[in-house]
Amino acid sequence: MRVVVDHFDLYWHGFLKTLGICLWAGSGALVLGTLLAALRVSPIPPLRGTGTAYVTLVRNCPLTVVLFFIAFGLPEVGINQSYYRFAVAGLVVYTAAFVCEAVRSGINAVSTGQAEAARAIGLTFGQSLQFVVLPQALRSVVPPLGSVLIAMVKNSAIVGAFGVGGELYGVGASLTGAQGLAALPVLTGVVLGYLAITIPAGIGLQVLERKVAVAR
Amino acid sequence: MRARFTVALLIAGLASLSACGDDKKTSESKTGVVQFEAGTTMAALNQAQKITIGTKFDQPLFGLKGLSGAPEGFDVEVAKIIVSDLGIPEDKITWIETPSSVREEKITTGGVDMVVATYTINATRKERVSFAGPYYVAGQDLMVKKDNTTVTGPESLKAAKARVCSVSGSTPAEKIKSFVDPAQLTLFDVYSKCADGLRTGQVDVVTTDNVILLGLIDKSGGEFKLVGKPFTTEPYGIGIKKADVKFCQFIDETLQKAVADGRYKAAWEKTAGKVAPTPTMPAADACA
Numbered sequence: 001m002r003v004v005v006d007h008f009d010l011y012w013h014g015f016l017k018t019l020g021i022c023l024w025a026g027s028g029a030l031v032l033g034t035l036l037a038a039l040r041v042s043p044i045p046p047l048r049g050t051g052t053a054y055v056t057l058v059r060n061c062p063l064t065v066v067l068f069f070i071a072f073g074l075p076e077v078g079i080n081q082s083y084y085r086f087a088v089a090g091l092v093v094y095t096a097a098f099v100c101e102a103v104r105s106g107i108n109a110v111s112t113g114q115a116e117a118a119r120a121i122g123l124t125f126g127q128s129l130q131f132v133v134l135p136q137a138l139r140s141v142v143p144p145l146g147s148v149l150i151a152m153v154k155n156s157a158i159v160g161a162f163g164v165g166g167e168l169y170g171v172g173a174s175l176t177g178a179q180g181l182a183a184l185p186v187l188t189g190v191v192l193g194y195l196a197i198t199i200p201a202g203i204g205l206q207v208l209e210r211k212v213a214v215a216r
Numbered sequence: 217m218r219a220r221f222t223v224a225l226l227i228a229g230l231a232s233l234s235a236c237g238d239d240k241k242t243s244e245s246k247t248g249v250v251q252f253e254a255g256t257t258m259a260a261l262n263q264a265q266k267i268t269i270g271t272k273f274d275q276p277l278f279g280l281k282g283l284s285g286a287p288e289g290f291d292v293e294v295a296k297i298i299v300s301d302l303g304i305p306e307d308k309i310t311w312i313e314t315p316s317s318v319r320e321e322k323i324t325t326g327g328v329d330m331v332v333a334t335y336t337i338n339a340t341r342k343e344r345v346s347f348a349g350p351y352y353v354a355g356q357d358l359m360v361k362k363d364n365t366t367v368t369g370p371e372s373l374k375a376a377k378a379r380v381c382s383v384s385g386s387t388p389a390e391k392i393k394s395f396v397d398p399a400q401l402t403l404f405d406v407y408s409k410c411a412d413g414l415r416t417g418q419v420d421v422v423t424t425d426n427v428i429l430l431g432l433i434d435k436s437g438g439e440f441k442l443v444g445k446p447f448t449t450e451p452y453g454i455g456i457k458k459a460d461v462k463f464c465q466f467i468d469e470t471l472q473k474a475v476a477d478g479r480y481k482a483a484w485e486k487t488a489g490k491v492a493p494t495p496t497m498p499a500a501d502a503c504a
Contacts, residue, residue: 072413076416080416080417080418083418160384161404161405165398165401166398170384174384174385174389176385
């Protein structure tokens with residue numbers, strides 16, 4: 001535990017960096033994932049096909065490969081951004097596929113009568129999705145979405161290998177590699193850092209779940 | 217004294233070359249060779265007419281074992297110079313791979329007669345082995361794109377706002393932190409990713425030991441160049457058995473001669489010279 005106390009400064013900065021990455025990537029993934037879910041239930045076949053193709057492709061690729069294509073593929077075609085943005089983009093692209101499927105399962109759980117009623121009072125597809133179906137769907141998918149987001153926090157450990165220096169896992173790597181400290185105590189500190197993000201997130205999700213639950 | 221020594225060596229070399237199985241001649245050549253004081257490592261090696269040398273098999277331009285099966289590189293050439301002055305033909309050398317972790321052990325257990333393997337001389341290692349040389353001074357350097365003129369050394373990095381790449385957890389990565397802001401630094405797990413980033417314009421500078429950089433430059437097809445201002449010193453020595461002062465002195469003298477007669481330059485030009493100008497030989501450390 002001495003290690004964590006001695007290098008608290010490093011750990012703290014790593015924690016903040018990882019937290020920042022997760023907040024950006026999490027919000028991005030929720031937005032993109034919900035849009036994809038809308039595509040997948042849309043009545044227009046090309047849109048549906050796009051959504052299905054995206055999920056099939058991205059969900060079945062290892063995250064490392066997705067990050068590789070973004071961090072090393074995009075510069076190859078002349079798109080230069082900071083590695084931090086590439087990392088966030090990679091996490092968004094990857095996590096969105098899982099968010100999409102969770103949201104879609106929620107949409108499917110909303111009884112067809114709801115959508116039919118919405119159409120009967122003259123709402124368009126977009127309106128019925130926005131005002132009737134999605135609000136009900138999202139309430140029921142808080143637990144699976146929580147799992148997806150917590151998995152994303154842990155996945156973010158990989159971005160250290162793609163040029164993002166100083167995030168939580170990278171701090172561990174530099175302490176063991178360059179300063180030659182024993183790996184286990186150093187990694188214990190890293191674990192504590194991740195727990196400090198995921199456990200409060202889990203509790204927050206539970207509260208949210210109770211708050212938005214509706215008796216049906 | 218030195219001239220006499222050279223002549224003696226020449227005679228020894230010629231004699232050993234002309235020794236073709238005729239017993240009488242062999243014994244004559246050995247009398248010539250006894251210019252190596254009896255009982256020294258040189259005499260023993262010359263007598264045996266074979267030598268085992270440890271080098272790297274995976275370091276481009278210094279010691280790399282390619283498809284030909286024999287290692288190639290500057291370290292290998294330096295070893296060959298010493299071997300030829302020992303009066304041993306090149307084809308009697310047995311090359312053994314000595315990665316960084318086993319070098320001291322191979323020397324102390326007698327697994328090799330000497331080690332020429334990008335072997336940095338330092339105090340910890342001197343406790344177990346002795347070093348002849350140094351024959352080359354490596355150091356941390358910067359690699360940039362061929363057309364980059366703003367980066368001239370580590371001090372210029374901050375002003376140039378250069379994005380610097382290195383490998384996480386490595387000594388060079390820690391070292392460069394004193395020259396740049398943390399935000400300027402990009403860290404990967406391997407150097408090939410840094411080189412890729414440099415090529416695609418994601419970073420402006422790659423930093424590590426110049427020897428590794430030379431290997432990357434060699435592979436880049438002329439896209440990268442070395443800034444050429446090393447800011448750390450890693451003197452490469454030739455590892456031999458501890459306290460073999462005579463062998464150490466012999467190697468140092470041989471290296472001096474190799475510089476004088478151009479063999480040192482030729483060895484460099486044949487290998488690392490493809491991508492970097494010939495270095496000047498550093499002054500030898502005292503043999504102990």
